Amino acid sequence: MGKAFGAVVSIIALVSAYFIVVHRWWLPVDISTTGPLIDHQFNETMVEAGILFIAAQLILGLFCWQYGDKPGRRVKEFPGGPKPVVAFGVIIVGLEILALSLVGSKAWAAIYMTPAPSDAIHIDVQAEQFAFFFRYPGPDGKFGKIHPELMNDGNGDYFGIDPMNDVAARDDIMVGTLTIPVNKPILLTLHSKDMIHDFYVPELRIQQDILPGLEIPIHFTATKVGRYEIACTQLCGLGHYEMRAFLEVLPQDKFDEWLKEQSGD
């Protein structure tokens, strides 16, 4: 039985590791300026975790293989007793933790604790059961004020603006796809009108909960033209799985064209 356990646990460990090593299912290519920092942290952790995982499972398997109940054999304590093992645990794990924390906090801070560049394009995001809408300030560069009591999805007033009385609101552009130029910093202000939602773009390596009652900023710069999905990742009701929007990263000239077209509407 011991040999069987040893064999099975080793096979399980190696098969599990195989799928990781060959990247059978893996992160998509990153498309943001902070992506490489995150991916570096991730890969470091994967190597360390992988070594620990395989070592632990194989050693467990080996010991089970070897140390069955053989008559006549005496039990023996681990050489050196507990002290070296405890020391090993504290030192090795402690060092790993220290290294990962120090490097990891830089990656975290680059996204969440660094202010957006001053030339970032401001886009407002409204999250609601079960869709995202995006608002650009229009040619006047100003966002109209948000009035929750005026919000009316049926006639297109997703943000509750009041163009009749609020001049700044008249040229606000509201769309269902987040359209941005490549290689330009983007500052999103995330709003929710009802539940907690979450803005997640795997390729950007960005995720942020959106809370009713809070205005949460998040900024990034996309580095590759293309069409990507924005998924809601915070359970918000029955349509949570259908809550998505698309992120369209365009070359600068195409973005300018698009914006002009929207403003003329």
Added chain:
Amino acid sequence: MGLKHIIAVPALFLAGSSLLVLSAPPARPAGGIITGKVTYTGTPPKMHPIDMSKEPYCEKLHNPPDKTQTVVTGPGDTLEYVVVYISAGEKSMPPPTTGERFDQKGCMYIPHILAMQAGQDLKIYTDDPVAHNIHPEPRLNAEWNKSQPPGAPPIDVQWEKPEFIPVKCNIHPWMHGYFAVVATPHYAVTDADGNYKIVGVPPGTYTLTAWQEANSPISKQVTVTSGETKADFSFHVLPYAF
């Protein structure tokens, strides 16, 4: 003439006249007809193109995009989707046994405004291969909120109290419509030319009301005869729906 002829002539006559009766147009319902046109003054608000990009299947079906339907105008400054109904002066009547049908197709509600009598059966169908989440928002009737994944059976519901109930889809928030639940069987919704026609109204004096979703309703007294009565309405619209 033989016996054959004596039987044949009345038989032929009977056959012929019953054919005539059966093929004749149905008798006019007792009562008068109210017709009219609903127009507007002022500058109507611009309707916005609907961005369906979160649902590529529906986005493809509406190229160029449909527009919002808050204030839909027609040729000659007319208004579509105005509900004209008898709001007072009638004794109460049970709802008809036939039901109404509401469809979700290409991520739009068809029709945009569905008028029905209180207590009448309503079946809501989904014809799309994407999930919908139909959510009427009544204030007087009981509220409900249900999903209809692709292939789901129709939802069967009755509204007990007269009310203009907005309905939306939570998964496709641009989907927007109304259940115009009225107490009377005498109602109509204006067409693309702003015209409406209500039939089968017993002669008498009534209050006729026109309801448009972005404006206050307009009521007027009408006296209905056994023939046709005309009643036009005009709404003053504002340049912004929002």
Added chain:
Amino acid sequence: MHDAQPAVHHHTAPEGFIRKYVFSVDHKVIGLQYYGLALVAVFVGMVLSWLMRLHLGWATLAIPGLHLLSSAGAPGNVMTPEYYLSLMTMHGTIMVFFVLTNAPLAGFGNYFLPIQVGAADMAFPRMNMMSFWVTFTAFIVLMLSFFVGDGPPLSGWTAYATLSSVGGASGPGEATGQTFWAISIALFCIGQLLGSLNFISTTLDLRTKGMTLARLPLSTWAWFVTSCIGLLAFADLLPACILLILDRSFGTSFFNPAGMVLNGEVAKYSGGSPLLWQHLFWFFGHPEVYIAIIPAFGIVSHILAASARKPLLGGTRVLIGCMIALAFLSYVVWGHHMFLSGLNPFSAILFSVPTLIITIPATIAVLMWIGTVYGARLRFNTACLFCLGFISVFVSGGISGFFLAQPSIDIYLHATYFVVAHFHFVMAVAAIFGIFAGTYFWMPKMIGRMMNETLGKWHFWLTFVGVYCIFMPMHYLGLAGNVRRYAAFTDNFLVPLIPVHKFITIAALFTGAAQFIFLFNLFYTRFWGPKAPDNPWEATSLEWSTTSPPPFDNFGGRQMVVNHGAYEYGVEGPKDYIMQTDPVKVAGD
């Protein structure tokens, strides 16, 4: 603490069916009642998981009979997305509370803690009876939520505001069912608080002569430490549930901010914060997962020593130290569930440091167990196999925690199947393996009959391979960005992952079926199992110094005197172990 007097007989032998088996104050009966409740709960929770997995693999599948459970939730037997989320909520709630807190702690703990300390019963037997029946009532209230209003809640076992805190206005599944959920959990908290008081008092005050704290078996230490954690944790969840009910039903705004637009109108709430619910919930929730796993630490350690025929590496001291360190640290890491929640980003760094540090005592515990296997003479019975399996799956689950503890990596992995894989490995698999190990080890003592070893081994192997087939692929799904709590997969980047989900579903159904071997074994043993001797495993602790099953007062009126620690295995001589109650060896022996 002084060596206590032997427990005074709190009660005479009970008479009559009701007093003996229903409203019993005997900790052994109560322990079995908790275990039985957990057994019912785990099968309900498992069936729910099958329904969920079937839907995830085949979203348009008509599951025969489902409309009988809910005609609104499954018209034409096809599960609606809201019903999927409701089943998911109930699955999580039932499993975390009524299985993982019940069986290892209230079940085995109630049965064996008084015996292992040498007492005749718990410190407060009547309060013990009350705690079970309060827990039982909580379970009934939870089950009722299937049938009230528009069905059970759908906000997950975590019930985040504002989805859970505005009543039916947030959509189907959030009407009366959520209120029943909150009431059920509040009752559960009360039951657990009463239980914790009992466990702590009994451990500190009712130890028999010679039973110092250092000589207590690790299972008792685990139940004691867990009860200490539970006292603070459940004392936090109980008021949180009350505040939730107040917001839902009485218009208060603890969790609801101003300006929400619900059903087309601006809601009247003002001044609350959804983050408050998250703080209150996770301040309970993180210690809760340690409440789920530390008893397993104790049970596995206890059984491993007996199976390995040698003391644990580091003796009891190192493992006790690990458990206490985990308990303490579990209270300062709750914010790692909230890295992306909208808190000040600096708090993420603050919370991730202790979260990473908590790896250390967990790693040391694993190293102690693996070090115990070194040089052992392992007896590979079913209980031992589940202990070894526990070590393997706990390592697997712990390693994925290493990723999630770092905020920079959590940015990508938060709310994906990577998290689902992590917590299922450590809770659904590791903690359950602890329960299985305890069952196979202690069932002979509890019902006086030996369980069938052949069936046990089949159960182990099918389950061990099965759980890896179910939960290891979930890591890969997470790496690909597969978002969790989705009722179906329609996004472009998720559709290609559906075949993996189908594989997981099939593995889950097979592994679930294997659990019927266990159920059959329990049933068979109860009626036809061979009689169990007092000490079938040649183990040392006090439960093996009495009959199988023990008499109503545990030791037949004797005062047990303890002269040895709990894990004196591997000694020289004809008998390779010294029982705790064996006489002290005379010098020169």
